[in-house]
Amino acid sequence: MNISIIGTGYVGLVTGVCFAKLGNKVICVDVDEKKIEMINKGVPPIYEEGLEQLLVENKGRIEGTRDYEYAIQNTDVTFICVGTPSRDDGSIDLKFVKEAAEEIGKQLRSKDRWHLVVVKSTVLPGTTGEVVLPLLERHSGKKAGVDFGVAMNPEFLREGVAVRDFLEPDRIVIGYYDDKSREVLRRLYSGFSCSIVETSLSAAEMIKYASNAFLATKISFINEIGNICKKLGIDTYEVADGMGMDKRIGRAFLDSGIGWGGSCFPKDTKALVRWSEEIKEELNIVRSAIVVNEKQPLKAVELLRKHLPSLKGKTIGVLGLAFKPDTDDVRDSRSIPIVEKLLEEGATVKVFDPKAMDNFKKVFPHITYCSSAVEVLEDCEAVLILTKWDEFRKLDYSGKIVVDGRRVLEAKKTARIYEGVCW
Numbered sequence: 001m002n003i004s005i006i007g008t009g010y011v012g013l014v015t016g017v018c019f020a021k022l023g024n025k026v027i028c029v030d031v032d033e034k035k036i037e038m039i040n041k042g043v044p045p046i047y048e049e050g051l052e053q054l055l056v057e058n059k060g061r062i063e064g065t066r067d068y069e070y071a072i073q074n075t076d077v078t079f080i081c082v083g084t085p086s087r088d089d090g091s092i093d094l095k096f097v098k099e100a101a102e103e104i105g106k107q108l109r110s111k112d113r114w115h116l117v118v119v120k121s122t123v124l125p126g127t128t129g130e131v132v133l134p135l136l137e138r139h140s141g142k143k144a145g146v147d148f149g150v151a152m153n154p155e156f157l158r159e160g161v162a163v164r165d166f167l168e169p170d171r172i173v174i175g176y177y178d179d180k181s182r183e184v185l186r187r188l189y190s191g192f193s194c195s196i197v198e199t200s201l202s203a204a205e206m207i208k209y210a211s212n213a214f215l216a217t218k219i220s221f222i223n224e225i226g227n228i229c230k231k232l233g234i235d236t237y238e239v240a241d242g243m244g245m246d247k248r249i250g251r252a253f254l255d256s257g258i259g260w261g262g263s264c265f266p267k268d269t270k271a272l273v274r275w276s277e278e279i280k281e282e283l284n285i286v287r288s289a290i291v292v293n294e295k296q297p298l299k300a301v302e303l304l305r306k307h308l309p310s311l312k313g314k315t316i317g318v319l320g321l322a323f324k325p326d327t328d329d330v331r332d333s334r335s336i337p338i339v340e341k342l343l344e345e346g347a348t349v350k351v352f353d354p355k356a357m358d359n360f361k362k363v364f365p366h367i368t369y370c371s372s373a374v375e376v377l378e379d380c381e382a383v384l385i386l387t388k389w390d391e392f393r394k395l396d397y398s399g400k401i402v403v404d405g406r407r408v409l410e411a412k413k414t415a416r417i418y419e420g421v422c423w
């Protein structure tokens, strides 16, 4: 098929490159000229394992442009993959989705063939049917379900393993407005062996939010259990292993530590809670999961203070800035509140991350960025491990106080003092 992708961030670019790998012709649209230039040179603007190789291998089938007209006229299906960030009050900001829908609508006006518009961005129930569809109709002067199709196909990929997740998903969810849209998406995904859930637009939207909220809650739950375990001298990971053997529970997402971050869980849980207030329904469990998660990173600083009661004038090393390993994404990373707290307490902060330093510099331009993990360990009084990068396992932590937020247990062997956040 000929596919256009609107928004070439983590989801859009991975989606585009993977569809190209599967033999489709893909046109990626972004408002960011720099990203488009990079894509056309075969260089992904983001770090994601395996993405560069796939982009280069499929260069003949994928191109970038800022031109909506070119993209819509030359494709049959358009995926909206723009960001859906939080506003200051936590509610979802749909401005990018609305802009994309308006632009697509304008281009559909002059299109002489049926076209399918698929929302892949994470949006609250009702958004595709009540915001995107009317914008498409208004700007195209055409009728949804007749002149063009509408569908909602949430994305479940995880950064760090995004290519694999996209190509081998647990399930594919197709929310459809009209039968033809369902047929086209069925065909597009016909090579995938996983289950396909076909449902309404709103149910597809809700499946995404409920999944993210549940996973975030699972982590916050084990973190609270972990805080109790720490106090009692119990290893939470043994508890999680024992719990996880129960098939009703499962072991995934029971790794306790300094909490969840990233571009999805924080903003999606907040959006869900704000929305529940608007529609006057309670969402107490998710609300509590957020509260737990906001406090959890500061446990690392509390443990540090146990051994260094005053941080004023002390040099503290930070290993890991990305919200998880194998990505350069620092959005809502737990390292942000921790570095903030260290600075507030008067510490000098030295940091290293193998991929995320450029992004972190945009948040904290004035801390010391080291060129290696070894350099962080030189001359610091204590070190905090905040991302589970593989290379942090092999370091020599001799003489150091180590506070480990991510269960890099190897550090315990050489550290002078070792504190795990929940173990």
Ligand SMILES: NC(=O)c1ccc[n+]([C@@H]2O[C@H](COP(=O)([O-])OP(=O)(O)OC[C@H]3O[C@@H](n4cnc5c(N)ncnc54)[C@H](O)[C@@H]3O)[C@@H](O)[C@H]2O)c1
Binding pocket: 006, 007, 008, 009, 010, 011, 012, 029, 030, 031, 032, 035, 081, 082, 083, 084, 096, 099, 100, 120, 121, 122, 123, 155, 156, 157, 158, 159, 263, 264
């Ligand atoms: N990142 C993830 O792991 C992940 C996983 C599943 C779902 N999602 C959801 O997917 C959506 C995209 O997330 P992301 O992390 O890829 O975002 P991102 O911020 O990395 O990328 C969004 C891109 O859209 C572009 N853009 C903004 N407005 C545009 C417009 N009008 N026209 C064309 N391009 C435009 C931006 O320049 C940017 O490159 C969000 O709704 C997110 O919640 C993200």
